[in-house]
Amino acid sequence: MRNLSIIICVVFFTNAHAQSIDMEVLLQQTVNGIEYGGNVMLEHKQWAVGMSYQKGITKYSEFDLPSIQFLGLVFQIPIITSEKLALVFAPRVGFVGEQFFVVIPEVKLYTPLIRNVDLSLGTGMRYGKPSISLSLSTSLKNFNHAVRR
């Protein structure tokens, strides 16, 4: 997974002339509690690929099982974009606990919050159940971030 991630990022960066590097912090409410994490993505023509990390804030409460973490790739595929809104499909693939391969489908709606910072609300499936997410994102390269997806 790590090698594949590096290859994809290098190819994307060197050949596709990525327009921007996007950073995103996120919270996701799952059936197993709230998880936090972040994405670093290279974006080109409204498409993006990058790395994603996510970890549980809460343990499996009453049973005190350890929280688990996700590390993998995130993709961003535009569905509908307009001046002030962007709807994207943002699936993630990777490993939970460095052992369990998972696919995390999610749809996100981005809107500008303040200059160069977007807010997004997302909904998807996690642990086989519906989840919702909230994220803030910004661009490190281009400062025209407000829903430029």
Added chain:
Amino acid sequence: MVIGLFLLLSSCEEELSYEYENFIIQKGSHSPIFNVEALQKSDLSFYAIFDSSAIYTSKTPENQWDINKLYGFSDCNDSHHTNSARIGWRWLNKNLEIHGYVYQDGVRASFFLGNVTLGEPHFYSIKLLSDVYSFQLNNNPRIETARMNGCKKGFYYKLFPYFGGDERAPHDILISINEI
């Protein structure tokens, strides 16, 4: 605004967690739904409730010994008929028997874990350890059986309730599961 949304997310947690999911195996079916879901931790623990619909009589008497499946998972990148671990159940001699049910390199094996009562939650657990599957029913001592799959990193899919065996469900069967 952001803080408000975070609080909204937090408030949903209690509602989303620890709820029973009902699986109804319809009369004439083997399984209630087609569902693909990945296992994401090495401990599949859950509570399950059977009601009186778990009482059945097989058309062919010897099929009464067949073990139905409750919940479990396939092992790393393998089909569940190659390597898997599940909790099984059957209605036999007026008891609801619970069994461990595994495939080890394509060879099926099962072992008795205990009896459970109808209408009450009981605790079930399968731990995925490096060389063994470890089964537990309620507070009974764990029972371990060999895990043959050497693969550690990959896709493990969950296996949901399934009636049979050879026969299909003789009537609707309700099973409630609360994974923890």
